Amino acid sequence: MSEERFYSPDIIKKNKKTRERVDNLRKSDSIDDDSVYDLAKAENKFREEYKRDGLLEDCLEKYADKFTTLNLEKFEAQKSNWIDGLTGLRNKKALYGEMPCLLGLAKRNNHDCSVLMIDMDFFKRVNDEYGHLAGDQTLKIVADIIRNSVRESDLLYRFGGEEFVVALYDTDSRLSQTIAEKIRKNVEKSGIVVLDDQDNQQAFKKTVSIGCVGTDQLKTWESTMEDNIDDILEDLIQKADISLYRAKNTGRNKAVVYEPNNDKIIFEKV
Numbered sequence: 001m002s003e004e005r006f007y008s009p010d011i012i013k014k015n016k017k018t019r020e021r022v023d024n025l026r027k028s029d030s031i032d033d034d035s036v037y038d039l040a041k042a043e044n045k046f047r048e049e050y051k052r053d054g055l056l057e058d059c060l061e062k063y064a065d066k067f068t069t070l071n072l073e074k075f076e077a078q079k080s081n082w083i084d085g086l087t088g089l090r091n092k093k094a095l096y097g098e099m100p101c102l103l104g105l106a107k108r109n110n111h112d113c114s115v116l117m118i119d120m121d122f123f124k125r126v127n128d129e130y131g132h133l134a135g136d137q138t139l140k141i142v143a144d145i146i147r148n149s150v151r152e153s154d155l156l157y158r159f160g161g162e163e164f165v166v167a168l169y170d171t172d173s174r175l176s177q178t179i180a181e182k183i184r185k186n187v188e189k190s191g192i193v194v195l196d197d198q199d200n201q202q203a204f205k206k207t208v209s210i211g212c213v214g215t216d217q218l219k220t221w222e223s224t225m226e227d228n229i230d231d232i233l234e235d236l237i238q239k240a241d242i243s244l245y246r247a248k249n250t251g252r253n254k255a256v257v258y259e260p261n262n263d264k265i266i267f268e269k270v
Helices: 009-013 016-028 034-053 057-080 092-108 123-130 132-147 173-189 226-249
Strands: 113-120 155-160 163-169 191-195 201-205 208-214 255-257
Touching (some): 092 155, 092 163, 113 132, 113 173, 113 226, 132 163, 132 173, 132 191, 163 173, 173 208, 173 255, 208 226
Parallel strands (some): 208 255
Antiparallel strands (some): 113 163, 113 208, 155 163, 191 201
């Protein structure tokens, strides 16, 4: 998508601050994000009115603010609801807001998508032994390790608690396991250093278990219409979680790819 589509030269001519805010907004936006399109429409409307009314130069910022600054504030407030306050990652709400767009794009381009469900092994022990603040620090450190292990095009979410989800575009189930293994190994070899509730430094190792699934494993992917993409997303999340259960219940610290026709869960995930 070209920059010209989103920015009016008239708008940015006298409003550098607004331009910088738009830049920051775009950097954090995902493919097909509605806020970007709404912003584009607002700026297009401004350009049309500017040309039609022959606005004087000294009125430029007034009209620019009318169609950009107020919208930006609204969009930025909306985006704050999609960010996890602890890790800075996108949250579960963002996942369900963005993933249908990603899947729809993949469907149109005949690409596969995959989902990784990641859970920290024995995370409760960190809270029990060192305190909840140490647990929060651990989550932030592991989130950074995962973020640095995935590709720039991948989307990382904190799904809840000690669970994370990675959305992989143009990635089938086989490649998803390769990426999952990279994440697993990077977490395993990284040292975790935190302060306990007595302000004493504690160092330890952590591992993660990962469930992987790709749209290439879904019988419904080829036949699904775009208006049923939400069903595909739920199917992916469910099957990734099933695979995560298997990783947990067969030794932990491993990445397990979903096995079609084997959805039975025997043990509880702990």
